Amino acid sequence: MTTQKQIRIIDDEENLRHMLGVMLTRQGYRTDTAADGLEGLRLVAEQVYDFILCDIRMPEMDGKAFLARALEGHVASPVIMMSAYGTVDTAVECLKMGAYDFISKPFKKDEIVMVLKKAEERERLREENSRLREAVAGRNAFCGIISRNSAMEEIFGQIRKVCDLKTTVLILGESGTGKELVARAIHDNGSRSNRPFVAVNCGAIPENLLESELFGHVRGAFTDAAGDKTGLFEQADGGTLFLDEIGEMPLALQVKLLRVLQEEEIRPVGAAASRKINVRVLSATSRDLDADVRSGRFREDLFFRLNVFFIQLPPLRERIDDIPLLAEHFMAKYSRAMQRPPARITPDAMRFLMAYAWPGNIRELENVIERGLILCEGDVISGQCLPGGLRGAAGVQTPLPDEDLSIKKAEDAMERELIRKALARTGGNRTQAAKILEISHRSLLYKLKEFGID
Ligand SMILES: Nc1ncnc2c1ncn2[C@@H]1O[C@H](COP(=O)(O)OP(=O)(O)OP(=O)(O)O)[C@@H](O)[C@H]1O
Ligand SMILES: [Mg+2]
Known part of the structure; x- marks a missing residue:
């Protein structure tokens, strides 16, 4: 099916508008007209045209002013300028400003049709290009997670394996590495995808509210509890609850969360009895939870419970x-x-x-x-x-010296700079720095000593 292309003709000469209209209609286009830039501007803002044909010399608002305003106003239709004798320079200026093309008046029927066909072909190619681009991106993506990196592909495999299970998954990675995206991918690929996905940022809710936020409360449980409140666990029933920034959860609540995960039931604040729930729990943190466990900030038993299956996202x-x-x-x-x-x-x-x-x-x-x-x-x-x-x-590169041409010294300077950068990048972590530098941990230690870096 070919849809009729729509063209808006803007020209102050009535004869020309009429002539163009008849000619283009015969060629299968649909045309609308306007007598000056101002009227044209109002009309193209209301409807998207495949092309706009616009005269340059017009009263009220001329073609160049029209173009400027159209571009400013994000009019998406390509504008083809029509220039009469004496306005060619302006037409070139218009091209530089962003006009699509121009045609000199007077023109023959074939000429205008040719310009339009050429423009159509170019537009078609441009659309095809962006479609291709998206298709390529699609091949390198999993549920909106774009990547062609092998470590990430392994993670896609892990997501596929774990998505249908009820196993808790701990997603680890620095800030901005896509932890939430992974949580959604696990939910969307699994059998719970038609049930709710509820996300909560444990670090963003004041400590005293977090418990009732998660488990709900009954009326009168505390001063402000005017009615019953359903907690996030219940809202996620049958689906997935994503506990983001789990490392920020206060210790007192960590105990309660562990019990909920083990018993699969919650007790709203102030309630006498517990309620059964069926929720798959995912959690994420950019903190070093191991270290938090060692320092007593995070309960070891909860850590083991959440960490049954973990996904470590590599930094960019x-x-x-x-x-x-x-x-x-x-x-x-x-x-x-x-x-x-x-x-x-x-x-x-x-x-x-x-x-x-x-x-x-x-x-x-x-x-x-x-x-x-x-x-x-x-x-x-x-x-x-x-x-x-x-x-x-x-x-920043170490400049080459003019005087001392010793290769050994230049190499030393470069190595020192690279090591310094690698350490800066890893926050001083030597194991990771050695990996980036593609040398063994031992030779890094040796070089650090040699260069007196610490
Ligand atoms: N592989 C990816 N492909 C496309 N977009 C991505 C990818 N990874 C992350 N993003 C985008 O980057 C942004 C950050 O991702 P996300 O919120 O999932 O990170 P995060 O690890 O949860 O970060 P934080 O620890 O700061 O909460 C989002 O807009 C997300 O859509
Ligand atoms: Mg996040």
């Missing part, structure tokens, strides 16, 4: 291969949201993105791309559109 700096894919994905997402054609990331900008350590992980990358799209000119994100701190990361 350990899956650099995902950076271009994710950057493309967020670019497409935000271009679409801003109703702009998909932008392109220049190779130099991509180098910066790949060299940066991403302490805020994927969330930070997402924010950088969104910001870059706002700042960038046209549809290209260059290094200039990236935050300064990010550009610095790749830029």
Whole structure:
């Protein structure tokens, strides 16, 4: 089925409007007309046209002013300028501003049809491209989790294995690595997917309210308890409860949670009896729970109960291969949201993105791309559109000396710099630093001693 393409013709000459209308209708287009830029602007804001044909010289609002306002107002339709003798320079300016094409008046029937056909073909290709792009992204994604990194693919496998079970799963990873996304993927792929997924951030609810938030309360349980309240466990009945930032749960409540998980029943605050529940519990934290257990901040028995199955998400700096894919994905997402054609990331900008350590992980990358799209000119994100701190990361290089040409000394200086960076990136963790540097832990220790770094 081919749908009729719609064209808005804006021209002050009535004859020309009429002639174009008749001609294009015969070619199978649907046309509407407007007599000047102002009227045109009002009409194109109300309806999306496949193309807008706009004269340059008009009273009221001329073609260039119309174009400027249309682009400003995010009118999505491509605008083709019609320039009469003497307005070619303006037409070129319009092209630079963002007009799609231009055609010189007077034109023959074939010419205008050709320009339109060419424009249609270009639009079709552009749509196909973005569809292709999405298909490629689809192959590298699992339930909205974009990745082609092998460690992540292993995690996709773990999700598939565990999703249908009732086993509690503990999701670990630095901030912004996608823990919540994984929790949703487990729910959405499992047999409980048609039941509720309820998420609660244990760190965001005041300690004294968390218990009644989770388990509910009965009327009169405390001063403000004017009526019964259903807790989140009951709201998630049959489905999944996601306890985010579990490491923030107060100790007193940890005991109660453990009992709920073992007995599979809850007791609302102030209630005399317990109620059976059927809830699958997932939890997540960016804290080092092992350390919290050792320091007594987190109960060991609860830790073991939650940790029956755990998924450890790698930080973004350990899956650099995902950076271009994710950057493309967020670019497409935000271009679409801003109703702009998909932008392109220049190779130099991509180098910066790949060299940066991403302490805020994927969330930070997402924010950088969104910001870059706002700042960038046209549809290209260059290094200039990236935050300064990010550009610095790749830029610092040990300058080559002019005087002393000893290779040994230059190598030492470079090694020292790389080790310093690796340690900074891992927060001083030597095992991880050695991994990034691709040397053994022992040779790292040796080099640290040699260079006197501590
Ligand atoms: N692999 C991915 N593909 C696409 N988007 C992702 C991916 N990982 C994370 N995101 C996006 O990054 C953002 C952060 O993810 P999410 O909230 O799941 O992280 P988190 O680990 O729960 O972070 P925090 O510890 O700060 O709560 C979200 O907008 C999410 O959609
Ligand atoms: Mg989260």
